[in-house]
Amino acid sequence: MERIKLSAVSYLNTLPFVFGLKTSGKLDDIDLSLDIPSVCAEKLKRGEVDLALVPVGAIPSLDHPIAVGNYCIGAEGAVKTVLLLSRRSLAEIQEIALDFDSRTSVQLVRVLAREFWKINPRWRQLEPGEAESPTDCESLVAIGDKTFHLVHRFPYIYDLASEWIRFTSLPFVFAVWLANKPLPADFLQRFDQALEYGIQRKQEIPDYFSDRIPAGVDVLSYLENNISFPLTQEKRRGMELFLKYIS
Numbered sequence: 001m002e003r004i005k006l007s008a009v010s011y012l013n014t015l016p017f018v019f020g021l022k023t024s025g026k027l028d029d030i031d032l033s034l035d036i037p038s039v040c041a042e043k044l045k046r047g048e049v050d051l052a053l054v055p056v057g058a059i060p061s062l063d064h065p066i067a068v069g070n071y072c073i074g075a076e077g078a079v080k081t082v083l084l085l086s087r088r089s090l091a092e093i094q095e096i097a098l099d100f101d102s103r104t105s106v107q108l109v110r111v112l113a114r115e116f117w118k119i120n121p122r123w124r125q126l127e128p129g130e131a132e133s134p135t136d137c138e139s140l141v142a143i144g145d146k147t148f149h150l151v152h153r154f155p156y157i158y159d160l161a162s163e164w165i166r167f168t169s170l171p172f173v174f175a176v177w178l179a180n181k182p183l184p185a186d187f188l189q190r191f192d193q194a195l196e197y198g199i200q201r202k203q204e205i206p207d208y209f210s211d212r213i214p215a216g217v218d219v220l221s222y223l224e225n226n227i228s229f230p231l232t233q234e235k236r237r238g239m240e241l242f243l244k245y246i247s
Contacts, residue, residue: 002142003029003030004029004031004050004051004183004187005030005031005035005044005048005049005050005051006021006028006030006031006051006052007033007034007035007038007039007040007044007048007049007051007052007053008021008032008034008035008037008048008052008053009034009036009039009053009073009175009209010034010035010036010178011037011042011081011143011144011145011183012036012081012144012145012212012213012217012219012222012223013073013081013144013222013223013226014053014073014108015198015205015209015212015219015223015226016195016199016201016205016229017053017071017195017197017198017199018032018034018198019201019204019205019208020194020195020196020197020198020199020201020207021195021198022187022195023197023198023208024071024193024194024197024198025148026191026193026194026197027176027187027189027190029034029112029195033049036101036102036103036144037054037055037058037101037102037104037143037174037175038055038058038100038101038103040052040053040054040175041054041055041058041061041062041077041103041122043067043132043171044062044073044178044179044180045058045061045062045180045200047107047180049230050179050181050183051177051178051179051180051182051183051191052178053176053177054175054176054178055102055104055174055175055177056104056173056174056175056239056242056243057102057103057104057105057106057108057242057246058103058104059176059178060243060246060247062178063180064180065178065179065180066178066180066181066182066183067177067178067245068177068178068183068188068191069097069177069188069191069192069195069231069232070077070091070192070195070230070231071173071177071192071195071196071199071229071231072174072176072177072229072230072231072235073173073174073175073176073227073229074171074172074173074174074227074229074230074231074235074238075161075165075171075174075226075227075228076098076165076171076228077161077162077163077165077225078159078162078226079159079160079161079172079226079227080106080147080159080222081143081147081163081175081222081226082102082103082105082141082142082143082147082152082159082160082161082174082196083141083142083143083149083150083151083157083158083159083160084096084109084139084154084157084158084163084223085108085137085139085140085141085142085147085150085151085154085157085158085173086138086139086140086154086155086156086157087138087139087154087155087156087214088138088139088156089127089156089232090117090119090158090175091119092218093121093138093139093227094119094121094122094124094138095123095124095138095139096109096113096122096123096137096138096141097120097124097125097126097131097134097137097139097140097141098124098125098126098130098141099126099131099140099141099142099143099144100125100126100127100129100130100131100141101128101131101143101144102144102174104175105141105143105160105173105174106141107242107246108164108166108172108242109141109160110119110175111156111242111245111246112160112167113165113181116163116166116167116208117163126140130157131146132133132146134150134153135190136181137243138206141160141200142148145205145217148214148216148217149240151213159173160223161171161174162244164238168238168241170234170235170236170237170238170241171228171232171238172235172239172242173231173235173238173239173242174238176231176239177191195229195240199229201224202220202223202224205219205220205223206219206220208229224235
């Protein structure tokens with residue numbers, strides 16, 4: 001049987017998915033790679049993988065994406081790792097630097113600035129890796145694991161999921177599983193079961209991924225309180241609204 005190639009996000013928020021894919025025993029016919037969000041989308045677009053955890057903001061750039069499974073990377077409150085970090089209050093912000101790693105968060109902050117905060121800053125795209133150690137950024141959109149050490153450097157912290165929820169009263173979806181071709185029904189069933197397996201066993205993740213978790217990060221609290229995995233109808237509504245804004 002031909003092996004199915006997957007790309008998943010390499011951040012802490014995806015560890016339940018990775019745990020399930022690797023340890024559930026449901027999938028012995030996959031090749032799994034871990035990538036930053038923007039690379040997940042590009043690999044799927046180029047046909048280098050069959051299935052990927054894709055940032056929602058990249059969906060319009062895909063030709064014929066096929067939604068897969070009942071799980072996502074979403075938030076129903078503060079997400080903690082998708083932030084606008086600033087040395088100024090919102091009303092005083094003049095320039096926002098943008099993390100290279102994710103298209104969705106960049107689009108989200110633009111929507112919030114235009115539609116909710118009513119500000120019109122300059123935008124500056126950072127190079128790969130530049131957001132890890134910002135030195136001259138007045139304000140910075142940063143995502144992923146790097147935010148755990150960046151929050152201490154800025155006096156103003158705006159959680160973009162919380163701001164979206166304040167704006168729309170809907171949850172936010174950051175990434176969904178998409179395929180670029182029809183996949184076997186048996187595989188899709190086992191895939192969903194593997195994801196569910198990992199989500200239900202989050203308490204095992206700190207030990208299993210002990211070499212991946214930064215010192216001082218309570219990953220279990222983060223996964224239980226900040227990341228919401230079921231792709232509910234409310235999350236679908238939030239995703240549809242976001243896609244409408246960025247279209």
